[in-house]
Amino acid sequence: MKIVYLLLFLTLSLFSQSVTENLEYQKVSSVGYNWKHVNFSNSYSDAIVVCSNVLASSNDSEAVVRINNITANGFDVKIQTPNDVDPNYMTDVYCIVSDEGSYSVPFKYEAHKVLSTNTSGNSNPNNWSASRTEDVSSSIVHSYSKPAVLGQVMSYNDSDFSVFWSFDCDSRKNRPFQSGMSDGICVGKHVGEINEERVSETLGYIVAESGIYELEDFSMAVNYGNNIRGVGDAPAYSFTL
Numbered sequence: 001m002k003i004v005y006l007l008l009f010l011t012l013s014l015f016s017q018s019v020t021e022n023l024e025y026q027k028v029s030s031v032g033y034n035w036k037h038v039n040f041s042n043s044y045s046d047a048i049v050v051c052s053n054v055l056a057s058s059n060d061s062e063a064v065v066r067i068n069n070i071t072a073n074g075f076d077v078k079i080q081t082p083n084d085v086d087p088n089y090m091t092d093v094y095c096i097v098s099d100e101g102s103y104s105v106p107f108k109y110e111a112h113k114v115l116s117t118n119t120s121g122n123s124n125p126n127n128w129s130a131s132r133t134e135d136v137s138s139s140i141v142h143s144y145s146k147p148a149v150l151g152q153v154m155s156y157n158d159s160d161f162s163v164f165w166s167f168d169c170d171s172r173k174n175r176p177f178q179s180g181m182s183d184g185i186c187v188g189k190h191v192g193e194i195n196e197e198r199v200s201e202t203l204g205y206i207v208a209e210s211g212i213y214e215l216e217d218f219s220m221a222v223n224y225g226n227n228i229r230g231v232g233d234a235p236a237y238s239f240t241l
Contacts, residue, residue, distance in 0.1 A: 033086040048111035068156035102141035109208035123195035133188030151205035162189040
């Protein structure tokens with residue numbers, strides 16, 4: 001099932017870069033099954049942390065990024081397989097961190113969080129209906145021409161895996177705001193086809209205007225891809241920027 005949509009933040013190969021006092025980029029190397037602490041470049045009143053890992057090889061086990069212990073100055077990160085065993089490899093994890101709120105500098109974006117009380121999935125008791133997600137349409141401050149969305153399960157209340165997903169509240173096949181801003185956005189956590197529920201988790205999500213942004217010492221591209229494919233197709237995949 002191909003239900004996730006991309007927000008691509010591509011930057012110079014830096015460990016950590018403060019973009020503004022409210023926004024930073026982190027490249028965290030050698031992340032494995034054990035928790036690794038990451039220090040922020042900035043200090044935040046309410047940090048929204050969104051991360052993605054790189055699967056080094058199609059021979060490696062699939063893994064999701066888990067976040068825990070977010071403070072004003074840092075957070076903990078690890079990767080885990082869906083059956084919660086050690087994937088037995090280290091990987092690079094890329095993160096965007098922002099204070100919660102809406103911003104127009106260095107580009108138009110906003111960062112929010114919401115409590116996810118239900119779980120989506122392909123089996124009973126889960127399903128992919130909007131009723132099992134959180135409709136956050138009314139929380140969106142800006143109006144966007146081409147909004148891209150990225151999100152993260154930011155808490156670790158349940159040690160069993162779940163991952164962020166979003167759609168337009170109408171069809172799971174549609175990206176958020178599929179037909180425009182009035183189409184809305186629902187966010188949730190899912191477990192794929194695993195027949196299990198999860199406890200409530202905090203979701204962080206970032207909505208940003210697509211574009212290429214050139215700053216004094218930093219370049220950023222925001223966009224979403226046409227589809228998502230897995231290691232069972234034909235990796236590696238590339239996107240035209």
